[in-house]
Amino acid sequence: MKSFVALYKLLRGLGHMLKGVWWVNRHFPKRSPEQNEAWVQAWSLQLLALWNIRLHVLGQPVLNGPMLLVANHISWLDIVVMHAARHCRFVSKSDIQAWPLIGTLATGCDTLFIQRTNRRDAMRVVQEMTRALQEGDVVAIFPEGTTSDGLHLLPFHANLIQAAIAADAPVQPVALKFLDRQSGAISLAPAYIGDDSLLVSVWRTLTAEGIDAVVHFGAPQAAQGRERRAWAHDLRAEVIRLSAAAP
Secondary structure, three states: OOOHHHHHHHHHHHHHHHHHHHHHHHHHHHHHHHHHHHHHHHHHHHHHOOOOOOEEEEEEOOOOOOOEEOOOOOOHHHHHHHHOOOOOOOEEEHHHOOOHHHHHHHHHHOEEOOOOOOHHHHHHHHHHHHHHHHOOOOEEEEOOOOOOOOOOOOOOOOOHHHHHHOOHHHHHHEEEEEEEEEOOOOOOOOOOOOOOOHHHHHHHHOOOHHHHHEEEOOOOOOOOOHHHHHHHHHHHHHHHHHHHHHH
């Protein structure tokens, strides 16, 4: 029975994504950025509801940009969860741009794509992030550079944080956590690490009894003279603290 329920949720989720692709292609060019951002947030909340994932937002999401959001990275689900809590422009690996459905949705959300193995491309993305922040956007990054299990954070890479320094923009640390609804313990169901395939991670998420997604927004920080490596170290410590403070 659990497999049938999961398959039903998977099919409904695929239908929701197809609807999203149609809406992005047909309506986004004719609407204002603010209208599109509101639609993305509503669409993300609907997807979480379809998949029986409850969202809990702690702290205060920034109301207006410029702001760089810096979060830990656990799963493919992180982007949906953060969009549901507060729309933002993500920096994501360029591979996603070619993924069916997801690539179109990510492009429609004004994602900034980066070739992670190309240092020159990282410099280009920092410049694009700087311009976006100067124009008042809310941009989000996962400075671990890859996913971790949510129990232990990897070191934060500092390169992209340079954009906040160059734009003289604040940074808001964000802690993400997935909990088993029945026990309240950390849920590893959405984790996307090691040898996991995307399909295995999605299926594990959909067969879980119930998952709560917690997004804990910390207080925005200014650089206050810190260079990017020192700031990255301090931001990582704050994300760890926020994660421990969340229920």
